[in-house]
Amino acid sequence: MNYAVSVPSGVALEELPTYVHLARAFAREGVEVNFTLMGDGNMHWATALAEQPGVRTYHVRHEHCALAMAMGYSIASGKVGVASVTCGPGLTQLSTALATAAQARVPVVVFSGDTPINASFYNQRIDQGPVVTATGAHHIACTSMKRMLEFVREAFYVARTERRPVVLSVPYDMQKQKLPAPHDYVPSTDYVPDTGPVAPHPAYVEKAVDAIASARRVVVIAGRGVLRSGAQSQCEELADLCGGMLATTLPERGMFDHHPFGIGIAGGFSRDIGKELFAQADLVVAVGASLHHFTVDGGTLFPQARVLQIDAHPVGLKNGRKVADLFLEADAKLGLGAVIAGLKERGIAPSDWRTPELARRIAEEPADSTEFEIEPATLDPREAVLALDRVIPKDWEIVSGSGHCSYFHAQMRGRRPEHFHTIREFGAIGNGLCYAIGVAVARPDSQVVLIDGDGGFMMHAQELETARRHGLKLLLCILNDGAFGSEIHKLRADGLDDSGAIFGRGDLGRIAEGFGLRGSVVTDVGQIEALIEPFKAADVAELWDIHISDRVTSPTMRKAHPKKH
Template structure:
């Protein structure tokens, strides 16, 4: 059947839908096929879109989520109706909470059938995740639904599920294909300029403060305001920090103190506690950034953002607000601040040396023979892996350790953990590999997370991807066992044993290596480079008694 509706006077609905997705710039489709989406998906790939086919629907949705974050485009995934859709609820919730522009094409039960054995009321499920739901029931409006989905995804930065009943998909449209993509309807606006009165209040607060921390978020990265943040911190004699998604942005600066929040390095944590003013730029001042309000307890706060929310995660976000594009807001404050602002005396050569040299966490734990301290494992990975390779940081107990890499640009660090769900790491790595095919992807994950969707190792092999998968394997769900120990209950239900994940990888046709000594990393990395292509999994057996500062704070 001809997949191009331009060559059909009255195209089939699924053909027109596929063509509209292609006209929206859909270069990659992440999908698991079933009755409700297979005709549409085949038509879309016939039009030149690359298909990446997952082994589980959750994984397909998660792949598209990371693809969107890594490219700045709208990610596109597809699942069938009923059980195909119900499988993506966690991935869809994560995308909604991370404000990822995503469009999922799904089937719906046949509109004109009395019974269908995969029927479920899909709308409340999708809406409950925070995503938007569109039912495509009108043949006359079929391609309008596509435009509406992409406009909402782009403008509101949230996922949209477009669901069309199976029988409607196979009907012919009453008119020839004609489509104007969503880009023609997206307002093209200039940068948002700040109100001068807001700038005056911010400058007054700066003059009244001695120890200032400038915290950059994703808004700084998208606005290209990194240099402005550095100029502001330098003018104030203050420190530079970041949210987790843009960690590494100021690693080159002598007073870049790392991540703001529960993942803060020990030195950074101390300095943030000393601060009397926090200036958040392009950052939402979430529970994570402030470590639940504990990190900046003595500080006033200013938020520079295009959409300051006031209330975030149940807490007042800031004391003062400057509604502006990150770059414009900083420029206005710097111009008003002028050159006369006296330095605070907070900075010193000794402090710069401490920031550069002190470990993230120097807590001493009893050694476990035959196992590697996870902090040493991450330091070794950081040493051998080139700084311009793509890093995927997963969730779970291991995520603190793997976030402590140094000297890597935020553009090469990929993390989405707003919903706190493990099990996404491998799917995110595949999405990043599709987004950046010329890059080598390094996944840092835990064993519990990897095993949730280990079937996608077959997807990696089938699509010929080049990944280095580093699994910090403690043989358990790390967060749970430490909490259970602290609460005096048996951790039996959270312990599964380390097994042999390297053998699992080999079973899927990939290379797999066991690491239980720190001196293995250099040799194995050289072997990986010499192999040239294909994916390799490092099963790193880590000591299970090393806890993170986040966990220690939680359990004491």
């Protein structure tokens, strides 16, 4: 990697302060974007990084949001995200975002200031290491001037190879000192082993072929590994060979929407028809999918099926459950290719599971057909999402928020997984707007749409100012039930007072206008169709405050929390 870095004219390397050398090292790592909230501990470094050629800096309103934006940037760009905060309270604000990045395996590097080592008193002092490591992130205390640049390389190496967040804590006063014996920086990419994709073992390919050949109801579940290895067509070929169904994990939703036997998401977000077909399966082939608790719907999704996992890094026990009965350790594309070749050599015939009537049901039946009484001046969230799905172009980037409403917009159809962005592992709401900003920065030539709930959106509504200041034209579709949706449905299911989780719908459109953006309140699906063209013609972000009924409960919630009274 060959990146030009800035050095002041006529100034020798030996004369530059350490914070400049650290900024140059980040630039050498290929960093193009930094999300930051400045304070004493990071302002010199952040300013120096902004001066490096090709580096863009986005100034945010909350430290948590800086890291969440870096996470959104990372999942959309495939690069290491970078954020920066000051020491003490700046760092402690990151705990939720760090835990989320650690559990979701998002590679990010945080440059954090740290307490000046020569200060007898500093009112932002805290032992930062335990705060960071408690979240599952990797912490590097940069207290050696001689090794300062090695710390940067270690941070990016760990982020890249372990896919986890890393925090560099650099004491404020050390940043201003001269770096002893500065040298040309060698980036971490020069040390990452190039081992190539994992090839399958022939004996285990044979076991996989035996399992598939003897099954009559096969469902292939594609996970992140399929997208990374480019194995979509192999998944489809395998399903076609055995007359099986195709499904995906949540992040890859939409991959098989074009296929007549693509049944959608596997897990708690499965459509009604998907649950029905999973219940009939006698073999599930999980490809590049870890089979998380939610993917298997707590172990209830396919009770009669054996499981074959094809994965470069298979794990036998996850979330307290046995993952699979058979394993084929291999890259998704190579593993599937070998299995398909073995099946063709045997000449297996497809099962009779597929029928024209079944294809019709998959194409036409709603994800959830349960009926609810909708209160006046509100929309059924399922109808609202169908209207959004009709008007939003299929190639726009969709950022999926968390919370109860996330089930509904996960059912949008005909959208490629490359245009769908979600981080759901830690169960934290409040990140949607930040992720959307990160995705917009990573894909400046694409239109980004956030679909989130009102409770999560209001947690960091101040970042509307960040979007306005940096000229990011987002479309924010807020499904507003005037409450914390998950909590009201859980309280109601238990027969308890739900008033503590209700705060009213208000007018979120006016909030957007207060930040210099455009906003509208939506109480009729016809408004959604009328709003899309004006949004396309405008030059600023826009918020659609979509008032939805609080009586519609998602299938996931109904199953997990059945009414007791």
